[in-house]
Amino acid sequence: MSGPHILRLALQLERPAFRLRLDVQLPGTGITVVFGQSGSGKTSLLRCVAGLDRPDQAHIAVHGQVWQDDKQGVFLAPWQRPVGYVFQEASLFPHLDVRANLHYGLRRAKDADPAALHEAIALLGIGNLLARDVAALSGGERQRVAIAAALALRPGLLLLDEPLAALDAPRRQEIMPWLERLRDQVRIPMLYVTHSVDEVARLADHLLVLSQGQVQASGPVSQVLAGLQPPIALGEDMAAIFSATVQARDPRWQLMQVQFGDANLWIKDGGQPLGTAVRLRLWARDISLARSRASDTSIQNLLPATVAALLPDAHPSQVLVQLQCGGQGLWARITARAAQALELQVGSAVWAQIKSAALVG
């Protein structure tokens, strides 16, 4: 995280009843998910980076190019910034068809390269939509076109403000694979705002957690999710996300075994070849704890673990237990009464009973 290929965002924005104050450096590649509850300042941050809102004080530099620095009196107007922005909804011009929408920016950009548009059209699979009217697109198609229009300008930074929030669940599932392609094939760094843990799990390389206008955590996604203090920022959605390797499969029961560190789990067979790296998500609510290894349980995945921390949860009846298991941090959400009955403390050896684990991304 040093050298010129970083994003430096330092800004202060004071508004009545709202305040945003942060100073972070973010990687110059991959997707940084900006995560937080509504009102935490996620969208304000994006709008400040784009220049759509003007913070009171800021130093915003992307790949070493300064977009705003109030000490030097630098402020690039939004339309002069090499940025792409995908809004939550209405990211297309209703008076233009798809093709004209895609060409709108290209006609205006200084160093426009039509090849970039062709690449973006292919990457997002919208070649068959070009002659369509914007009103005739589904919500998911609309967002794909909007992303392509932004990508076609080869921006130095792509900002996505909850691009899926206005879509219903089936549409969201439909567009997700395209976003994953985006993550894997495009070298443009992205700031992706969401409050959905599912999107964090499937898309994030890096995670920036905001709470009440301040940075609560920033770092590689697995590290942040494992070490978030206090973890209640994620509320009911607390989960551990990390990578594992496909190790074996059991065709009879349609299961496959994945390994992380010295621990392994049996999960639904997703068809990945042996040796593939996959992303796993374990919800805190799907892990229970026992002092001894249960033999007469429906739960197949039992892992030995050590209690690393006990933290208060959002509701006083519950605690979040941080576990060390296979070199990986996991979270278990149990009741405070159970924690006392099991006499849990830091260092206790327990069995983590994992009710379900899912592949993401």
Next chain:
Amino acid sequence: MSALLSPDDLRSVALTLELAALSTAVLLALTLPLAWWLAHTRSPWRTPIAALAALPLVLPPTVLGFYLLLFWGPDGWGGQLTQWLGLGRLPFTFAGLVLGSVIYSLPFALQPLLHAFEQIGRRPLELAAMLRASPTDAFFSVALPLARPGILTAAVLSFAHTVGEFGMVLMLGGNIDGQTRVVSTQIYGHVEAQEYGQAHALAALMVAFSFAVLLYLQWSRAAKARGAP
């Protein structure tokens, strides 16, 4: 038609159309930037200026005409200005009538435009900025096309409203044949002279015209409602 309308009737019709067309053109040039400013400014002047621009809506045309007459008259500030500029006096001329019509019909052009720009909101303009369009570029390539129905309504309404003005014309324009005698004052003249047949012909023409305008507006509104998702 010519049997029904005398040559001076026809002259008044032509003059009315000329006045309405010219006033509409001036109004659009004036109210497009004004509406744009009102829709986007956060200035404390916004409210008083919006109220001032709506004033012709509620004032009797005679009051408006009276003050304009005083203002542009030989002793008014406006009149002294036009005389100093060597333009002569505006009252009782066609140019004066255009000026009066512009003020009289201002709200009818401004309101639809303001409504249209407010409906568009900031988002399409922000999107344009994110696609490298400068604010001026975005105004012409995004705001104007999106406001097209509002611009059409504004044009039709100010044209029709100018055609229908009477009290202000009488005050400011007098009733000079070929210069300031428009259809409405011509009808008044016919009625004064008890020429009911000629008054009828012109009046019926006005009714038909006004009905056609309103029919068009209703129709375009219905088409817009159908077109919306």
